Amino acid sequence: MAVVEQNYPLGGRPSFQRASFTGNASEYFGIWIVNILLTIVTLGIYSAWAKVRRNRYFYGNTVILGHSFEYHARGKQILIGRLIVFGFLIAVNILSHLAPLALLALWPVMLVVFPWFLMRGLRFNARVTSYRNVRFDFVGTYGGAFKAIFFGAIITVISVGLLSPIASRWFYKYIFDNLRYGDRPFSTEPRLGALYEAFVTVIAIMIAGIVILVLFGGVVTGFGGISMGRGMGSISLWHWMIVLIFPIYIVAGLYYRAAVRNIIWSAAMVDRRHQLRSDLGRRRYAWIAISNVVVTLVTFGLMRPWAAVRLHRFLAEHTVVHVDGEIGVVFDQIRSTGSAVSAEYLDVDGFDFGF
Amino acid sequence: MSTDSTLASDPEAIVAGIWHPPHSSREVPARLLDVGGSLIVLSDEEGDEGRRLAWGILSDIEVSQRVGSIPRRIVFGNQSVFETRDNEAVDTYLRSRGEGRSSSIHGLEIVRPRLIAFALATIVLASIIYRYALPILVELAVVVTPPVVPEMMSAGTLKTLDKVTFGPSKLPEAQQAGIREDFARVAAHAEGGADHYHLNFRDGGLIGPNAFALPDDNLVLTDQLVGLAGGDKEVITAVLGHEIGHVEYKHSLRQLYRAAGVAGLALLIAGDVGSGVQDVLTQGGGLLALSYSREAEAQADRRSVELMQAAGMDPTALSRFFDTLETKLDDHGSTSMLSTHPGTPERKQAILDYARELQEKRAKPNG
Numbered sequence: 001m002a003v004v005e006q007n008y009p010l011g012g013r014p015s016f017q018r019a020s021f022t023g024n025a026s027e028y029f030g031i032w033i034v035n036i037l038l039t040i041v042t043l044g045i046y047s048a049w050a051k052v053r054r055n056r057y058f059y060g061n062t063v064i065l066g067h068s069f070e071y072h073a074r075g076k077q078i079l080i081g082r083l084i085v086f087g088f089l090i091a092v093n094i095l096s097h098l099a100p101l102a103l104l105a106l107w108p109v110m111l112v113v114f115p116w117f118l119m120r121g122l123r124f125n126a127r128v129t130s131y132r133n134v135r136f137d138f139v140g141t142y143g144g145a146f147k148a149i150f151f152g153a154i155i156t157v158i159s160v161g162l163l164s165p166i167a168s169r170w171f172y173k174y175i176f177d178n179l180r181y182g183d184r185p186f187s188t189e190p191r192l193g194a195l196y197e198a199f200v201t202v203i204a205i206m207i208a209g210i211v212i213l214v215l216f217g218g219v220v221t222g223f224g225g226i227s228m229g230r231g232m233g234s235i236s237l238w239h240w241m242i243v244l245i246f247p248i249y250i251v252a253g254l255y256y257r258a259a260v261r262n263i264i265w266s267a268a269m270v271d272r273r274h275q276l277r278s279d280l281g282r283r284r285y286a287w288i289a290i291s292n293v294v295v296t297l298v299t300f301g302l303m304r305p306w307a308a309v310r311l312h313r314f315l316a317e318h319t320v321v322h323v324d325g326e327i328g329v330v331f332d333q334i335r336s337t338g339s340a341v342s343a344e345y346l347d348v349d350g351f352d353f354g355f
Numbered sequence: 356m357s358t359d360s361t362l363a364s365d366p367e368a369i370v371a372g373i374w375h376p377p378h379s380s381r382e383v384p385a386r387l388l389d390v391g392g393s394l395i396v397l398s399d400e401e402g403d404e405g406r407r408l409a410w411g412i413l414s415d416i417e418v419s420q421r422v423g424s425i426p427r428r429i430v431f432g433n434q435s436v437f438e439t440r441d442n443e444a445v446d447t448y449l450r451s452r453g454e455g456r457s458s459s460i461h462g463l464e465i466v467r468p469r470l471i472a473f474a475l476a477t478i479v480l481a482s483i484i485y486r487y488a489l490p491i492l493v494e495l496a497v498v499v500t501p502p503v504v505p506e507m508m509s510a511g512t513l514k515t516l517d518k519v520t521f522g523p524s525k526l527p528e529a530q531q532a533g534i535r536e537d538f539a540r541v542a543a544h545a546e547g548g549a550d551h552y553h554l555n556f557r558d559g560g561l562i563g564p565n566a567f568a569l570p571d572d573n574l575v576l577t578d579q580l581v582g583l584a585g586g587d588k589e590v591i592t593a594v595l596g597h598e599i600g601h602v603e604y605k606h607s608l609r610q611l612y613r614a615a616g617v618a619g620l621a622l623l624i625a626g627d628v629g630s631g632v633q634d635v636l637t638q639g640g641g642l643l644a645l646s647y648s649r650e651a652e653a654q655a656d657r658r659s660v661e662l663m664q665a666a667g668m669d670p671t672a673l674s675r676f677f678d679t680l681e682t683k684l685d686d687h688g689s690t691s692m693l694s695t696h697p698g699t700p701e702r703k704q705a706i707l708d709y710a711r712e713l714q715e716k717r718a719k720p721n722g
Contacts, residue, residue, distance in 0.1 A: 027423045030464035037477045038460075040484065044619075053422050053460070060425025068426060132382065133375035133436050182380065302474065332378035 015323050021313040022068075023061035025306040031057055032305045048082060049075035058308075059129065062316050065323070072135070073128040081124070111153075115145035126179060134332045140178035148174035165195035172264045182330040184271035190263050198259035202252045209248035254286035265319065275322040280315070288314055369448045371399070372426075372439030374408050383408065387429065387437055389448065394429070396437050409435045413452060421446065421461040481620075489616045496612045497605055505570030505608055512569060513555070516562075524556035526578050531556055534581070537592040537668075538574075544665035545599045547572070552599060568598035570607045583679060590679070593659050593672035600658025606651040656702055660710050664717075670710040677703040 035050035052075050059069040095102060119140050126138035152167030169190055176188035258280040265278035292307035374385035374396050384399040385408055394416055398406040409431040417430040427445050429437040439445065463473070524531065535554055542549040552572050559565055559577030566576045574595060584590040601607065656673060664670040677699045 023423060026466050030466050030470055031423060033470060033473050033477060034460065034463045037473055037480070040477065040480045053420075056419075056422045057425060060422065070426075070428065132380040133438075134378070134380045300478075327380075330380040332380075 017065050017321055017323070019062060019064040019316040019319045019321070021061055021309070021316040022063055023057060023309055023312075025309045028057060028309055029305040032308075045079065046075075048077075048079035051075075051078055058312055062312070064131075064319075064321060065327075067132050070130045071128060072130060073124070077128075111150060112146075115149045116142055118149060119145040122175065122178075130332075131181065132330070134182040134330045137180040137182075137333060138175075138178055139180060140174055144174050144178065165192060165199045168260060169195055172260075176264070176268050180333065181270060182332050184330055186268060186270055187272065188264055188268035190267040194263045195260065198256060198263065201259070202256040205255060206248055206252045209252070210245060213244055213248070250290070251286050254289050255282045258282040258285040270321075273324040274327070275324070277320040277322065278318055279320065280318045285314070369394075370439045370441045370444040372437055372441070374398070375436045375438070376408075377434040385437060387439070394431075396431070396435075409433065409437070413454070418445065418449065418454075423464075484620065485617075489613070489620065492616060493609055493612045497608050500608060502571075505605075508607075509569035509571035509573055513573065513575070516575075517557075520560035520562055521577075522558035522560055524558055524578055526556055526581060530581070533588065534576070534591055537588055538595050540666045541592055541596050541662045541668070542599060544662050546603050552602070554595070566594050566598055568601040568607075570602065570605065572602055574598050574602075584676065585679070587672075587675060587679075589663075589669050589672040590676045592666075592668060593663055594676055596659035596662040597655045597673060599662060600655030601651070603658065604651065604654055606648075606655070610648060610651065653702070653705060656706055657709050660706055660713060664710070664713055670713065671707055674703045674706040677706075 031053055035046075035053060038046040039050055052071065052073055055071040055073070059071040062069050092106070095106065119138075119142055122140060123138040126136040129136045148171045152170050156164045156167045169192060172190065173188060176186045179186040259282055262278045262280055265276050268276040270276065288311055292311055296304045296307050369387045369389055371384075371386045373382045375382055383403075385396050386399055388395045388397060393410055393412045395410040396408040398404060398408050400406075411431045415432050417428075419428040419430075421427065421442050424440070424442060426438050426440050427442050429439075429445075431437070534556075538552075538554050539549045542552045545552065552574060555573060555575045557575055557577055559579045562577060564577060564579035564583040566574070566580050568574050576591070576595065580594065581591060584594075659673045660670045663672055680699055
C-alpha cells in the first residue's frame, strides 16, 4: 500500500487528476423517461435520437481536467446503422427457418464478418466523441480485429480457457493501440502476469464458491432428505446446485471485469507521456452492478436512471490521468481529412465498450 | 423578427464562455455577442481583449440542443466552437430570435410534476401495445405471409430433423395403413379435407414419443408414440386430431411472430434499461410466450374433440392419452410458469368438459 501511495500520490500533486461525473439521477430521469415515451410513440424510430441524448448527457457530464466530453453522433446516422443491423438480423432469422443447415454454413462467414463490424463500430464511436474540441479516432485495421477476435476466440476455446488472458491482452491492445486523440496516440502494455493473476483469482473464487455449495448441499441432504418432501422430488438437489452456481459465476465475472479494467487502463498512456490509471474496487464494483439490477427490477425499471448514474459515477471517479508536463495544443486529425462525414455513414453503431 | 433595434455600437452581450479555434484544443476565454442579428465571439484573453474571433449569422451557426446541464456548443461556419455552461442565457437569446424549438425536448425533460404523468403514460402505453397492438400485428403478419414461407420453413425443419435424430419408421406396413385410414376419417372433417394433410412416420430417435405438425400441413408421428399408446388406435387418431388443430390455427407461425414481436418490443422500449435488466426482460418475454403456447395447446385439444366427434369416434380419446402419460411417464405436474404444455390433469378435465358440452349442444337441436 505504502509503495502504491508513493508512486501515485493521488490528489497530492495537481498533475494527478481523477475524472468526475457531474450529472445526477433526477435530471437524468427526465431525459430517460421522455426518451422511452417518445420511442414508444414513434414505434421505435426515436430510439436513435434517444441514444444521442442519453450519450450526450453522460459524455457531457464526464469531466476530466476541468473539461467534459461531447458526443456528436446524429440520430439519422444511428437510425441507418440500426436499420442495417436490423435488416441483417431479420435475414438471418428468416434463413434460420427456411434452411437451418444453411445457417450452420453461415456461421463461419459471420465469424469472418464480425471483426469488420467491430472495427467499424469502434471507429464510429471514437469519431463521434470529442474532448476540448478535438475528436478521437480509431485506426485499427480489419487484420488486427481478426487477430484480436477470431484468433483470440480460437486459442481460448482450444486451451479450454487457459489462454484467455492472452486473448484479453490482444483484444485490449487492439483497442488502445489504435485509439487516437486528435494527433496523439494511445497505447497500452498490460503485463500478462497481472492478467493471469486476475484470472487465477477468479477461478479460485469460483472453485471456493462451488466447494461451499457442495458442502452445503451435502449438509442439506444429510439432514433434510425427508423434510424436502415429495413435492420437491421432481426438482433434484442438482437442479438447485446449477441454479446457485449461476450467481457465483456472475460475481466472479464482475470481479474479473473490474480487475482487467484496472490492469489495462493502468498500463495505458496517451501521447506516450500521460499515464492513465484505474483503481476500481472489485468488491464494490460487483456490489454496485448487482444491486443496480436488483433495485431496477424491484422498482419496475423506475430506478434505472439512478442505477445508471451511480455506476457511471463510480467508473468516472476511479479513472485517473497523470499529466506529464504540458498537454499542449492538440489538433484534430479527423475533420481535416475531409472524407470523415461520408465514412461515418458506413460505420456501424451498436458496439459499445463503455470508454 | 424582433423590432427592437439594437445599435451596432451597443452590442448585446449574450453569454461568457470559452472559444476553440477550428480543429484545435487551444482555448480562449471569450464572450458571445449579438451585433445587429449576427453572432460574434470576442476574446477575453489578457492582452488580446476585444479581438473578434469568429462571426456568423444564426442560420449558418449550429447551436447544440440542450441536454440536462451539459455545456452548450455553438459551432461557427469555420468549425470553430464557442462553449458555455450558461444554458439559460443561450435559450433566452434563441427564444428572443424566435428559435425556441431547439430546446423543446429539454422542456419535457425537466423534473416537474408532469413528469409523473409521463412515467404513468409510458407504463400505460407499453401495456396497451403489449395487450392490444401486438396481437393485431401478429394476426396481420399471419394473413400477409404467403403460403410459400411456411412450406419452406417446414421443408427445412423436417430435413434437419431427419438428419439429426429421425430414422425411417420401423412400424409394420399394415399398422401404418391402419393409422392412415383412421387419420383420413378425421382429416376429412378438417379444413381443406383429407388430401390436405400428409402423415409421415418416423423413428423418433432422441426425440422419443412425439407427434407434431409442421406449418405446411405435414404431420409427423414417431414409432415411440404409437408404442406408448399401446393397442388403442383411437388415442393415436385423437393425438393427430390435436396436431391438425395446430395446423388449422397456424399456431407455429403465430408463435414465431409473437416471439419476434415481444423481443422487438423489449429491445425498443428497454433499449436503455441496462444490460443485466435487459437479459432478465428477454427471458421474461420468453416465459410470456410460453403462456401463449399453453393457450394454443388448449385450443388444439378442443379441435381434437370436435374432429373426433365429427368422425364418429370417441371424442374423449385424447384424455386417455393423458391417462397413459400419467401412468407410464409419471407426469402429475400441474401447470407452472415454466411449462409449454398445461398440466396433464387440467388438460384431461378440460377435454372431458368440452366433449360433454359438445354432446349437449348436439343433443338439443335433435331432441
